[in-house]
Amino acid sequence: MKRKLLALILTLGMILLLSACSEEADGVSSHRNTGLDTSIKRSTDMAVSSDGTLAINRLSRGKTQAMGASGTWTIYVYMCGTDLESDGGLGTADLQEMVDATKTDRLKFIVQTGGTETWNNDIVDSSSTERFVIENQQIDKVDELKEANMGSAETLADFLDWGVQTYPAEKMGLVFWNHGGGSITGVCFDEKNEYDSLSLLEIENALTTEYSKMTDSFEFIGFDACLMGTVETANVIAPHARYMYSSEELEPGYGWDYSAIASSIEANPSITGGDLGVVVVDSFYNACAAIGSESEATLSCIDLSKIDELVYAFNDVAKNMYNASGNTDVLSGIAKGITAAENFGGNNKSEGYTNMVDLGSILKNISVDVQGTDKALSALDDCVLYMKNGSDKADSNGLSVYYPLSIQGSEELSIFKDICVSPYYMTFVDKMAYAGEKNGDLANYSDANWLGSDSAYWSDGYQENTENYWSDMVVQSDQEYNFSENESAVSFSQQPALNANGMYGFTISQDTLDYADAVYCDLFMDIGDGENLIELGLDDNVTANWDSGQFEDNFNGYWFALPDGQPLATYIVEQGNNYNIYTSPVMVNDVETNLRIRLDFQADGNYTIRIIGTWDGIDPETGQSAKEITKLKKGDLITPEYYSYNMKTDEEGTYVGEKYTFNDDPIIYEELLSPGDYYYSFQIDDIFGSSLYTDFEIFALDANGDIYFYEN
Template structure:
């Protein structure tokens, strides 16, 4: 850990009072032979990373500027044609080859010292509910005091805008911020900010009128990762820009530019993915983005503009470092630093990373033909750092740390090559203490898939044919209960298959149709389940509830949780308290036992629903569906166990992921006086979803009164929740358990 000097820490914490006030207010308030697209001597070294308390940083070591770099090992092919700027060709004997558009020479488009940042500002609810886009415009004005720095902004995608600058929700408007002032340049009828042609029009206009020696592009809004993309327009059913659409748009303006963008950044959640970085290689030198969700207030544009003003010739990586450090300082200022991440990626290093990932994924594909090895790999993936949410309550973002996943699944030599390539590509990586192990870039993994379209979308952007085959195998297993008979040799691994290019792959959605049939009903384990039960669930002589998995399906078992219910005396419906991890699993024998203590969670002396989100060592994160001041959301809760003692903390509320794949920005802390109403799922005796039931209302006192205590005396129901390695879930039959006034638990079989 690198020590922060007093001077450096002072720089990191410097904020304007207006910024902090706004932040605090905001807190309150995915083939055929041709696929449509991709599946697949330092000049200046970044200074040592900094770390303190809830800050952990990583420095990529050989940080090399891609601006004018002559030492790159990347091989480019200017003959790439079509709507996208990159092409990957697979050969079983020779691996992969990558071709990308490249100019014969890069030539700056403006006078020395001039800098333009194009901001594609899709306001959405971030603006209409909290005024956050307007707040960031204010920061740009405050920071850009000379005529050499310009922010060229297109606004749209929000139902309402703050009155500060006269921005209209009925119009799409274009502004220029420079010299400490903002000017409306033009406006037109409202358009869908989630459409690529709208992005093309803005960039074409901006490049024609405001080209500069250095140019950047920022996508401002919500992000959803490699599948749903960025910029969700709330005026147009939350339509968003996919990675393919962004690539197509940037390729459309490629011929109008004589130079790459110095950087393309995402002031949005979850966009620091290897798929995003790979797509951007022909278009920019660097990517600035976050693996995790971002707090609503996002980047500090006063600090960014100030750095640009003072350092017009600085390396873009140094600008990126300022973006990252000031972002972290903003998060720390309101106590959100532990959850924050931001990384700066040298895109000239991505080809080396893609090839290393493909080599590692070849090993993943090889071991996946062995059921036992596949099981071990998937179980390992479930333990590594993931981002956003991956549970039924909050929704699925399906993003996992790339380096951590590779390290957990392949041999050391393959993993080391990936980590080495990551360290070269990610030149600066900053993350909070709660995101320890983040390597700077994430990738897609199908923890839970909402439909075949999601997997089809990934096929367009996946960076490795072997990894695409691994994911496709999981989808095949989810539909068939086994991967027996699966082969990708005639599809994803066909000799000469081309990725990241124009074409059609619709015939290959058959493996994914299974995912169109997800329901809210409780799926009981049966003959078609991939995990079969040999004995049980039954009670042994000592009162332990257990079952045994059959020998031939043990390798399909990923994990087992438990679910607890109470019977509503009036309706007879089952009220679900949640899903917890109170089980013991022996993967060698297939024995699964309850480890239930008869305790559950309360806030302000009221029972609340709790669903496990993630577990890392002795620390776990849960989500609890609630109404907060009348609005449905989720309360995130952290629990750390030390022996028999528990430290439980309410992290705050998070709206999760909507049906469009749009991830809410970061967790908002509770405040004293907040009114909380727990929301419980209810089911009939057949396991069909019946509806929702509200618990008792309570007012948050500010004292963090969340406890893990004995359930009130009475009769309850307990079920094992079996998760298979393909992402399927099934519930065993119930047993009755009774608790008494002394906290004792007595299991009895249900008749």
């Protein structure tokens, strides 16, 4: 590939990059009607002493007594249908599985339905909140109420109170059925109530309301939903159940196999929650394998009696993390270990952010810099009674934890402070957010809100002390990016420029190199009308020397493309040992979604690229995660979409390509881009979550694949 000089002076300010970031979320939507009973104290009290020592006190029963006859089971299913039912009939399918498999009266499924525009059966009415009993291969409606918000703690508490008192059993389980969004946005998004969801605090409140009326705990609490396999979730429900069933990642396929669950209980009514958890995990994984989606699957059975030891051990690690954060070298290693850890739900600008990161992966990655990780990993291993994860999630360890890979508004941190399992981890997260706003300057950071005599950590006065704490901070995603400032903790010893060979590069100064976390290339294309640029995406395909801090472009004129030659706007999602995962915004059959694309590197230096499927991503307003990655079907119409910018009017928007008919072959290729001008920039991410963008260099590509560059 030749690079030649064109004697032409062209410049373009960084304002063009606004098109790359205009879709960032403004923040997590608040819960409008929580239904929280503020007279109910929390079921877990986590107190921190003046020296930072953590103490955990939970509601507990000195003596337990079964609430029903020996050999009986009741599983309460809180089924918020949303689009899973209205679009796909998945709720109806699971109800049918329950009916088919419950052959005696030893097992009852007690189901509350709601939260969807329509049901795909003649039994459930979407205009009201209904309750059903499933047993003896029959489904009977036993209660009908005025339509209620399934995202409200009050609605959940009412269902639990009615269900537990009316249909108690020796062993009882509770299932949350719907979309999940992780620790911050929760589960059960009601599409008839502006997608309001149950937060972890709302779930805790409802469970605590019922606690005193029960003489035994739930045998299990499960989440047939994405992303709810988190340490924050486990910590909140620990006083209320013996086991938790949950997924760290998306739930591919059709969710849990209720036929296998019911059949196992019917065959052995004395089965424990731990043994049943093995059935739930195995049957779920097998169902995923049957449709070829097992590579992305994760599901775990968590022993909640072991959570305290994990929390204490993790707090010790977090204390060492925080105490070491004054050392730049150590802080850099910790932060890079976290951002390199397995994470779930996309976490990229095209699909949105969940900020859920695998706890075990973090502990392993930071073990060189932080003491206590071995003990915490052992405690995590004790908690995770049983789990399965696919090949694409090989670094999954059973529970994730929140970390702000990209802060989606200051409200996100405000939610986190009430569910964070460790005061030292809260302090570390807060300190990193502060540093991001201060370009790495930590000189004036104070930990008084979380440590010391005035700590607000899980105290009755947290609202007063921290209500406006983050509102004064310019958190990165609270507003649109301002590239006229374009500030970061990273600086250059050699400014971005072309060298004599036509390579575009820069050198990061040695005193800020530890602050640099990742370097990507960002490519725009001039569509040829003299006005509009479209973004082709973000990739890690740069020449990097992390020891010297020198980086250069590796632009060769080739890009991912559909078989008809249209380039795809692709954004890197995951970097594995021998593969990368990308996402590309598209419309499929005129519905907006994202293509998931996998690039596999081979031992001989070649590679293959294939489309995995489509995923709708994370809703930027509600935090709801789409349920699964969906396979394309022959005849599907794929229309590429691109973020666009008009150079004359400064308007941002979306550029739409041409429809392409999918021919059932998922293999795609890198193709030579069409002749024209291409605008190339570097995005440099620092360890505090900020990004620095270089000015554009403009390359011209001709029909022979030769690259020309413009010199200022």
